[in-house]
Amino acid sequence: MNESPQIVAGNWKMNLTLSQGREFLRRFKEFMGQSRPPRQLLLAPNFTLLAGLAEACGELGIGLVAQNCAPQESGAYTGETSVAMIRDAGAGWVIVGHSERRHLFNEDDELLRLKLQAAAAGGLRPIFCVGETLEQRQSGKAAAVVLGQLETGLEGFAGAGLMIAYEPVWAIGTGQTAVPEDARQMHLEIRRFLARRFAGGGLIPILYGGSAKPQNAAALLAQPEVDGLLVGGASLDPESFWRIARA
Ligand code: 13P
Secondary structure, eight states, rough: OOOEEEEOEEHHHHHOOHHHHHHHHHHHHHHHOOOOSSSSEEEEEEHHHHHHHHHHHHHHTTEEEOOOOOOOSSOOOOOOOOOOHHHHOOOEEEEEEEEEHHHSOOOOHHHHHHHHHHHHHTTTEEEEOOOOOOHHHHHHHHHHHHHHHHHHHHHOOOOOOOOEEEEGGGGSSSSOOOOOEEEEEEEEEEHHHHHHHSTTTGGGGGGEEEOOOHHHHHHHTSSTTTHHHHHHSGGHHHHHHHHHHOO
């Protein structure tokens, strides 16, 4: 178990424009005025919102996260966004290997390894996502898949600033959450791997993601191996994100 405050991170995916993001933060600030959650809060809006939300997030103590980064430093890569650009826009973290990137955009462990190294070299803290499909879980391969993703992705990575998000693919956007006990067990496997792999690796925060919402956040956060949540759909509404953050 990590002694640092738990983390609640919202991944907005390809939702909310800049003006909608500003309105979210205006309303979120009102909830924060009622009571401030005892957790570290992070938000991952689209790239186009980062610079425009940086100041308001800073005032609220919310850390800004990018949803992706290029593995290259700079150059002729039309449509890509570099680590330096992300940092310059005010973000301190980046999500690497979200299951939507893996499955919809064919990002493999080898590419993700390069992205993790680019993030580390450029001073962005990566939130590295891992998780098995339903088929892999049903055939008893869940742990092997997740540990394999960690093994390849983290090869050559020194560990500084790393966070892991365990997001079972079958739980993302489906309303079906992992049973807290299953989440705990997988987090324990991940923690053991990290402890073997890095000095002090047992302290690397491991977030759970997949249909986390106000109704199940407390049960998930109560699991001893769960250091926080990565929230998709339920982070788009300021009240529900705030309720999760306080759960
Ligand atoms: P949902 O919370 O919408 O299931 O999404 C989870 C997720 O993918 C967070 O990165």
